Each structure stands twice: as C-alpha cells, then as structure tokens.
Amino acid sequence: TNDVRSKSMDPACQEMLRACEKSGLETAWDRLEKQQPQCGFGELGICCRNCNMGPCRIDPFGEGASRGVCGATADIIVARNLLRSIAAGAAAHSDHGRDVAHAFQLIVEGKAPSYCIKDPEKLDRLMKEYGLDSPALLAAAIMNEFGKQDGPIQFTRRVPPQRLELWKKLGIDPRGVDREIVECMHRTHIGVDNDYVNLILHGLRTSISDGWGGSMIATELQDVIFGTPKPLFSEANMGVIKPDQVNLIVHGHEPLLSEMIVAAASDPDMIELARNEGAKGINLAGICCTANELLMRQGVPMAGNFLSQELIMATGAVEAMVVDVQCIMPALGPLASCFHTKFISTSPKAKFPGATHMEFHEDTAGETAKEIVRTAIKNFRNRDPSRVQIPDIKTRCMAGFSVEAIVSALGGSLDPLIEAIKSGSIRGIGAVVGCNNPKITQDFGHIGMVRELIKNNVLVLTTGCNAQACAKAGLLQPEAAEKAGDGLKGVCQALGVPPVLHMGSCVDISRILVAAAALANALGVDISDLPAAGAAPEWMSEKAVSIGAYVVSSGVFTVLGTVPPVMGSKAVAELLTSGAKDVVGACFAVEPDPVKAASLMIEHIDSQRRKLGLA
Numbered sequence: 310t311n312d313v314r315s316k317s318m319d320p321a322c323q324e325m326l327r328a329c330e331k332s333g334l335e336t337a338w339d340r341l342e343k344q345q346p347q348c349g350f351g352e353l354g355i356c357c358r359n360c361n362m363g364p365c366r367i368d369p370f371g372e373g374a375s376r377g378v379c380g381a382t383a384d385i386i387v388a389r390n391l392l393r394s395i396a397a398g399a400a401a402h403s404d405h406g407r408d409v410a411h412a413f414q415l416i417v418e419g420k421a422p423s424y425c426i427k428d429p430e431k432l433d434r435l436m437k438e439y440g441l442d443s444p445a446l447l448a449a450a451i452m453n454e455f456g457k458q459d460g461p462i463q464f465t466r467r468v469p470p471q472r473l474e475l476w477k478k479l480g481i482d483p484r485g486v487d488r489e490i491v492e493c494m495h496r497t498h499i500g501v502d503n504d505y506v507n508l509i510l511h512g513l514r515t516s517i518s519d520g521w522g523g524s525m526i527a528t529e530l531q532d533v534i535f536g537t538p539k540p541l542f543s544e545a546n547m548g549v550i551k552p553d554q555v556n557l558i559v560h561g562h563e564p565l566l567s568e569m570i571v572a573a574a575s576d577p578d579m580i581e582l583a584r585n586e587g588a589k590g591i592n593l594a595g596i597c598c599t600a601n602e603l604l605m606r607q608g609v610p611m612a613g614n615f616l617s618q619e620l621i622m623a624t625g626a627v628e629a630m631v632v633d634v635q636c637i638m639p640a641l642g643p644l645a646s647c648f649h650t651k652f653i654s655t656s657p658k659a660k661f662p663g664a665t666h667m668e669f670h671e672d673t674a675g676e677t678a679k680e681i682v683r684t685a686i687k688n689f690r691n692r693d694p695s696r697v698q699i700p701d702i703k704t705r706c707m708a709g710f711s712v713e714a715i716v717s718a719l720g721g722s723l724d725p726l727i728e729a730i731k732s733g734s735i736r737g738i739g740a741v742v743g744c745n746n747p748k749i750t751q752d753f754g755h756i757g758m759v760r761e762l763i764k765n766n767v768l769v770l771t772t773g774c775n776a777q778a779c780a781k782a783g784l785l786q787p788e789a790a791e792k793a794g795d796g797l798k799g800v801c802q803a804l805g806v807p808p809v810l811h812m813g814s815c816v817d818i819s820r821i822l823v824a825a826a827a828l829a830n831a832l833g834v835d836i837s838d839l840p841a842a843g844a845a846p847e848w849m850s851e852k853a854v855s856i857g858a859y860v861v862s863s864g865v866f867t868v869l870g871t872v873p874p875v876m877g878s879k880a881v882a883e884l885l886t887s888g889a890k891d892v893v894g895a896c897f898a899v900e901p902d903p904v905k906a907a908s909l910m911i912e913h914i915d916s917q918r919r920k921l922g923l924a
C-alpha cells in the first residue's frame with residue numbers, strides 16, 4: 310500500500326493499482342520501472358539522431374566526445390531537440406485547430422448536417438474581428454491562417470501593443486502556423502541552423518503560432534460550433550462509472566466526435582436499445598481533454614486524467630473506450646483484450662494495435678456516433694460481473710469558466726477582478742496546467758501546488774489534466790474557498806465560485822492568454838507586468854513544451870515540475886531560466902517540489918505587485 314501511495318495520490322487510482330497488481334495487469338508505472346535507469350544522454354538532451362552519420366552523443370562529463378560527427382556541440386543538439394519538441398507540440402494543437410476549422414467550413418457550406426452553430430454571437434464577434442461579413446469568408450480566412458506565408462495570424466493581434474512590438478522587434482511574430490512548424494524541421498536538419506539562440510527564437514515563434522494561432526482557433530471555433538461554456542456542476546473520478554449501465558468512455562481531445570457521441574447516447578432509441586440489452590441506461594464519461602471539453606459544455610462527468618486511463622479500463626465495467634487523437638496510450642489495446650471492453654479508434658491519423666477502427670468523418674458524424682454507441686450497448690451482455698471493480702469515489706465539481714463566463718459572473722467587465730487584485734484580496738493569478746507523469750506521484754504535484762497558491766490568495770486558473778486533478782481533490786467546488794486565504798475566500802464566496810477556475814482543455818489555455826491580454830490591456834501594461842505566473846507541475850507531452858514556450862513568449866514566468874531535457878547544455882538551460890527574461894520579459898524555472906514551486910510563483914507575483922505600485 311505504501312507503494313501505490315507513491316504512484317498516485319488519487320484514492321480511486323490507488324484502489325485500482327492494487328487491483329491491477331493482484332491480477333497481474335501492467336500499467337505505465339510498471340513500464341516506467343522497467344525503463345530504469347533511463348538513458349542519461351536522453352535525459353540531458355545531448356543525443357542526436359537527426360542524420361545517419363550518427364547517432365551521436367556528447368559526454369556530459371567532458372571526458373569523451375564534445376561534438377557530434379558534424380561538429381554539433383551540446384548547445385546545438387539540445388536546442389535542436391527542443392525545437393523539434395516544440396514543433397511536434399504545436400503541430401498537435403494546430404492540427405486539432407485545423408480539423409475544427411475544416412468542420413466549421415463544412416458546416417457553413419451545409420456539408421456537415423450533424424452539426425450546427427450553437428453560439429452565433431461569438432461567430433459575429435469573430436467576423437467583426439476579422440473584418441468579414443459572412444461565415445463562409447471567415448471560414449476561409451481561418452483556414453488560411455495555417456498556410457499563410459507572411460502573416461499576420463489574426464489572433465496574435467489580441468496581445469497588448471507592447472508585446473506585439475516586442476515580437477516584431479525580435480522577429481518572432483509568426484507568419485503562418487504550418488510555415489513555422491515546417492521551418493523547425495528544416496532548421497534542425499543536418500547542417501542548417503547551428504546557433505542555439507537563433508534556434509530557440511524560432512521555437513518561440515512556432516509556439517506563438519500555437520497559443521495565439523492553432524490552439525486559439527480550436528477554442529474559438531469549438532465555442533462557435535458547440536457553445537461557449539457557462540458555469541455548471543458535474544462530478545469527477547472513477548465513481549462516475551455505473552455498474553448497471555452501459556459505460557461508454559470517450560478519451561482523447563477533439564470534441565468534433567465526442568459531442569456527436571453525447572448526442573447519440575441521449576437518443577431515446579439508443580436508450581431503449583440499452584434497456585433491451587438489460588442495462589439501466591447509457592452512461593458517458595470522459596478522460597483527458599475530451600473529458601474537459603464535454604464537461605465544460607455538456608456537464609459530462611470526468612472519469613479521470615492521463616494516468617487514470619488504464620485504471621479506468623481495468624474496472625472491467627467499460628463497454629467501449631472511444632478514442633480520437635493525443636495522449637492515448639497504445640497500452641490500452643492489449644489491456645482491452647483482457648476484458649470485454651471494445652477499444653475503438655476513430656481518427657484516420659491514429660490507429661492502435663488491438664483497436665477496432667470506426668472511422669469518423671464530418672459529413673457522416675452522427676451516423677458513426679450512433680454506430681459506436683450501438684456497439685457499446687451490444688457489448689454490455691459480454692461484461693463479466695465477477696471481474697467488475699469500480700472504486701466508489703467521486704467528487705462534485707464546478708466548471709465552465711470561459712472568459713465570457715468569468716466576465717459575466719463579474720457583472721459584465723473584468724473591473725471587479727482588477728479591483729480585487731489592486732486591493733490585494735487577490736494577490737495574483739496562477740495558471741496551473743498540464744499532464745500527469747509517472748515520474749511524479751499522480752496529482753501530487755498539481756494538488757500540492759494549487760493548495761499552496763490558493764492558501765496564499767492566488768486565484769488559480771486551470772486546464773487539462775491539472776483541472777481533473779483539482780476536480781478529483783474537491784478543489785473545483787465553491788466550498789473549496791474555505792481552503793483559500795481570507796482575501797480570495799471572500800471574493801469566491803461573494804461570487805459563489807471556487808478558488809480554482811476550470812477553463813477547459815489544453816487548447817483552452819488560449820482562454821488564459823485572452824484573459825491575460827484583457828487584464829494587461831485594462832491596466833495599460835504588458836502581460837509581462839502582470840502579477841501572474843504559470844506552472845506545469847507534472848508535464849510530459851511535447852504539447853506541454855510548446856505551451857510552456859508560448860506562455861513564456863507571452864511574458865508569463867513559468868515553473869516546470871519535471872525536468873526538461875535541456876540540462877546537457879549550460880548555455881540553453883541558462884537562456885531558458887534567466888536570459889529569456891531580458892528577451893521576452895519572462896523565463897522558466899524548474900522545481901519538482903510543488904510547495905517550493907508555488908513559493909517561486911508567489912515571490913514572482915509579489916515582485917510584480919511591487920513594480921506596479923501595489924502593496
């Protein structure tokens with residue numbers, strides 16, 4: 310039991326980890342153990358496989374090779390590897406954004422009959438922002454952001470003027486989403502960019518095309534199509550899985566598919582079919598950012614975050630786990646074969662061993678969703694009740710805090726928030742986001758940091774797997790205000806909101822950027838002047854690398870809880886953790902201890918307050 314406690318602090322996950330151990334089911338934690346010791350060169354970022362003269366590696370102790378065959382030093386290799394990670398992360402977010410933009414275009418053209426426009430007001434606002442007067446023109450203009458050659462990406466113009474000037478001066482105002490990502494691959498090819506500063510500057514540019522480009526496009530158009538989130542209540546953790554119903558778990562990232570499944574699962578014909586099969590109904594729950602998307606707009610409960618995925622399947626009560634793209638462990642295939650669970654892949658971009666592929670296309674989305682739901686229902690009779698174990702643990706949570714919802718909760722403007730910050734009842738803002746990583750006890754980094762921040766009157770904005778960790782730990786309930794410092798507590802209680810505001814999925818970190826820009830503009834300062842800090846306490850994905858880069862590029866000091874593979878180059882590590890401050894007005898810090906990391910954020914917030922002349 311001591312052992313499961315070091316793996317996860319979530320009691321439901323602990324229970325399932327024990328169950329897996331007992332039945333000999335392997336999980337990510339076991340596989341991490343089998344990887345020990347992990348490659349030291351890889352950890353430091355000083356191995357290079359970019360050409361076939363290699364693979365090369367640099368001796369970190371200075372005794373062996375100090376250059377690769379081409380002559381690349383540790384600085385060059387580390388910077389190139391970092392750039393490729395940013396490219397992959399930005400590509401993932403932006404390809405998601407492209408899919409949404411494409412769907413939007415089909416909807417506008419009347420070619421995706423399963424969808425409609427749920428937020429026409431937001432659509433109007435976007436048309437105005439683009440200076441266009443028809444949805445078709447807007448769709449074309451947004452699609453064009455990806456392939457643009459010379460910029461600008463429209464949403465980058467949402468930043469305060471000082472920030473835009475700085476980006477232009479540094480040459481990192483992105484020219485087009487795809488162009489920057491392609492250029493990452495070009496520059497890191499053998500014999501192209503071999504200046505670590507030049508490489509990293511392009512990394513910043515690419516990441517900006519993600520945060521203020523691809524990700525923001527995904528968020529904005531998802532709001533237009535599926536509705537802009539409003540505050541609502543739901544539940545989180547494995548206790549949302551129901552023993553007497555067909556359990557359909559949606560996992561991945563893009564709401565294009567999962568929203569259709571929500572609709573299909575509430576179809577009376579489907580519910581009747583489920584009853585005929587002996588189930589009391591159809592129960593839908595989410596994992597990873599699909600969960601966040603469906604929670605934010607539909608109140609669908611969340612079964613768990615990234616490291617919960619295998620454990621949720623291991624409950625034996627899942628009729629179908631439906632996935633699209635990103636953060637889906639290929640381990641789910643072999644695991645599904647130990648149960649009756651159908652593991653269903655849906656994206657032409659993401660197939661998995663052991664999965665049934667039911668390909669999803671916008672024009673036939675509703676039909677495919679129904680077929681998937683039917684498959685899950687038909688599978689109910691194959692469930693083996695003797696193998697079902699569902700931890701009886703779930704927590705109430707409040708979500709749905711889009712920027713629009715926050716502004717409306719504040720009575721129509723951000724002024725009350727600004728006043729609360731000025732008066733010091735709210736000391737500052739902490740954006741805490743990102744993954745789980747089995748190198749850190751699941752949720753321990755998230756919860757330790759968030760608790761410390763709210764205790765010190767820092768209002769926390771959350772997305773991604775951090776939001777789910779907070780939900781599971783009860784921090785997304787208005788009652789959690791009790792755990793906040795007096796100032797923050799008062800504000801939350803007056804508004805009836807939790808001290809930790811769930812703003813959505815990881816592409817929805819774009820909402821945090823929009824909020825930061827609005828706050829900065831209202832105060833007449835740059836984002837880098839705000840009493841705000843970011844953190845990713847348990848990050849693991851390349852998407853998180855891109856996020857970290859665009860958050861820092863936007864001017865927000867950011868603390869990472871797991872060590873990025875850059876320590877093999879003193880120069881790069883120093884640029885990221887201090888030099889960047891003189892370039893973009895913000896930098897990274899690395900601190901695995903969540904309470905210490907929170908202190909770094911609070912110190913930063915306090916020094917920003919002093920600079921703004923606030924007590």
Ligand code: NFS
Binds near residue numbers: 562597743744773774
């Ligand atoms: Ni974000 Fe969402 Fe979670 Fe990490 Fe993966 S789900 S897009 S990458 S693991 S926070």
